[in-house]
Amino acid sequence: MSKFIVRGGKVLTGNVKVSGAKNSVLPIIAASLLGEEGVSIIRDAPPLDDVMTINKVLEALGATVTYDREVITVDAQNIASCEAPYEWVRKMRASFLVMGPLLTRTGYTRISLPGGCAIGTRPIDQHLKGFEAMGAEITLGQGFIEARSNGRLRGAKVYLDVASVGATENIMMAAALAEGTTTIENAAKEPEIVDLANYLNGMGAIVRGAGTGIIRIEGVDKLCGVEHTVIPDRVEAGTFMIAAAMTGGNVFVEGAIADHLGPIISKLEEMGVKIEAQENGVRVTADKPLKAVDVKTLPYPGFPTDMQSQMMALLLVSEGTSVVTETVFENRFMHVDQFRLMNAEIKVEGRSSIVTGGAKLSGAKVCATDLRAGAALIIAGLVADGTTEVSGTHHIDRGYVHLAEKLSGLGADIWRIFEEKEVVAEPAKVSVSTHGEKPVLKIQPTMA
Numbered sequence: 549m550s551k552f553i554v555r556g557g558k559v560l561t562g563n564v565k566v567s568g569a570k571n572s573v574l575p576i577i578a579a580s581l582l583g584e585e586g587v588s589i590i591r592d593a594p595p596l597d598d599v600m601t602i603n604k605v606l607e608a609l610g611a612t613v614t615y616d617r618e619v620i621t622v623d624a625q626n627i628a629s630c631e632a633p634y635e636w637v638r639k640m641r642a643s644f645l646v647m648g649p650l651l652t653r654t655g656y657t658r659i660s661l662p663g664g665c666a667i668g669t670r671p672i673d674q675h676l677k678g679f680e681a682m683g684a685e686i687t688l689g690q691g692f693i694e695a696r697s698n699g700r701l702r703g704a705k706v707y708l709d710v711a712s713v714g715a716t717e718n719i720m721m722a723a724a725l726a727e728g729t730t731t732i733e734n735a736a737k738e739p740e741i742v743d744l745a746n747y748l749n750g751m752g753a754i755v756r757g758a759g760t761g762i763i764r765i766e767g768v769d770k771l772c773g774v775e776h777t778v779i780p781d782r783v784e785a786g787t788f789m790i791a792a793a794m795t796g797g798n799v800f801v802e803g804a805i806a807d808h809l810g811p812i813i814s815k816l817e818e819m820g821v822k823i824e825a826q827e828n829g830v831r832v833t834a835d836k837p838l839k840a841v842d843v844k845t846l847p848y849p850g851f852p853t854d855m856q857s858q859m860m861a862l863l864l865v866s867e868g869t870s871v872v873t874e875t876v877f878e879n880r881f882m883h884v885d886q887f888r889l890m891n892a893e894i895k896v897e898g899r900s901s902i903v904t905g906g907a908k909l910s911g912a913k914v915c916a917t918d919l920r921a922g923a924a925l926i927i928a929g930l931v932a933d934g935t936t937e938v939s940g941t942h943h944i945d946r947g948y949v950h951l952a953e954k955l956s957g958l959g960a961d962i963w964r965i966f967e968e969k970e971v972v973a974e975p976a977k978v979s980v981s982t983h984g985e986k987p988v989l990k991i992q993p994t995m996a
């Protein structure tokens with residue numbers, strides 16, 4: 549069993565570097581399946597469990613994948629199977645993103661249903677609606693979805709009922725090799741959509757309008773491998789920004805792109821945090837008590853749901869009462885019970901949480917109920933009295949690279965326990981093939 553141990557009370561200062569974005573690299577790896585010629589080279593690919601999982605999916609499909617020091621190569625010239633196995637899809641919903649590329653390239657795919665997950669039911673109806681509009685026949689049964697097309701998919705107009713990130717990506721990838729033009733209306737506008745469009749265009753696709761609500765894709769006959777660098781992770785950057793603000797610190801978040809962080813920066817500034825956007829990152833300084841603000845999660849450019857729990861941690865120690873409304877996922881307040889174990893006062897009313905600020909948080913044994921909840925509990929631990937132990941670390945490993953090391957580099961008193969041994973896990977020198985185990989963090993002597 550692994551845990552993060554945090555002793556509160558340290559002010560964060562210094563420089564922390566953001567890794568490549570999980571939510572960009574996953575669809576980009578899936579899109580590599582479209583490369584019928586050449587090899588894709590994907591740089592700044594973070595060593596996350598989710599990255600290892602999607603690489604396994606590609607290998608199960610017959611692609612050759614290597615991973616060495618944050619560079620992935622994918623050779624998908626020969627695809628041996630069109631079936632994404634349950635074994636991997638159940639681990640990570642984003643595995644479902646191989647459906648669009650496989651269907652459009654081969655005319656057939658069979659994928660295990662991704663099912664619901666802790667934060668919500670997360671249906672896939674909008675993905676399927678897009679594929680059907682493009683001429684695919686979809687059948688469901690025995691926990692699998694099968695999609696087949698008679699010849700190439702055909703370009704179509706697809707209106708999304710919700711601006712789904714995954715559906716926009718899946719349809720964009722399918723449309724890249726379809727016959728004719730596809731228009732996605734009410735498309736998601738996230739920076740990761742733009743990153744995927746840039747990657748596809750590098751492969752030879754014709755995608756226009758990514759980052760707006762209307763994306764047009766003109767299908768082409770063939771796509772080839774390309775070299776691409778993944779954008780920095782805005783959720784990881786935002787997590788460090790909040791951690792800095794939380795402790796009254798002064799931190800330079802290197803690599804953070806201020807334009808991708810608009811809603812987080814605006815809310816932090818409203819609270820009294822000083823933010824300076826610089827060429828290669830964002831400096832965060834908090835030198836006075838922070839004011840409570842209300843927050844409502846929305847699709848981009850609204851406040852990201854993936855930052856809701858971290859923001860709630862900050863609001864707990866700010867002055868006044870705030871209302872946090874979650875509109876994207878129906879069950880994304882599981883961290884509230886965990887915060888309560890740390891002495892927080894939060895009342896949940898439907899999709900809103902009323903957060904009483906000025907809490908004197910106390911260290912406790914808590915559990916990461918999902919990826920971002922885990923990060924939020926860790927940053928709450930940074931200001932809590934005594935020691936906080938955060939279990940459920942497998943969630944955190946899906947989306948944060950070397951979180952303990954990065955925070956301790958800023959002065960936090962945090963370390964990780966693996967199998968009852970206290971360790972400081974230094975940044976792993978990752979040099980692994982995805983055929984092996986996931987990167988193992990080096991074990992060093994116990995921290996003082």
Ligand SMILES: CC(=O)N[C@H]1[C@@H](OP(=O)(O)OP(=O)(O)OC[C@H]2O[C@@H](n3ccc(=O)[nH]c3=O)[C@H](O)[C@@H]2O)O[C@H](CO)[C@@H](O)[C@@H]1O
Nearest residue numbers: 571642670671672673674675710712713714715854876877
């Ligand atoms: C790998 C990745 O990029 N994950 C991100 C992606 O997830 P993901 O792509 O799964 O999220 P979506 O944007 O699809 O989901 C947004 C909302 O749309 C609903 N929906 C979605 C698809 C569909 O077919 N039908 C439907 O009703 C979902 O239940 C949810 O309520 O965007 C989420 C919302 O910003 C983020 O929290 C995730 O971190």
Ligand SMILES: C=C(OP(=O)(O)O)C(=O)O
Nearest residue numbers: 641642667854919920947
């Ligand atoms: C919900 C998240 O990711 P996923 O869609 O991969 O579950 C997240 O990154 O917070």
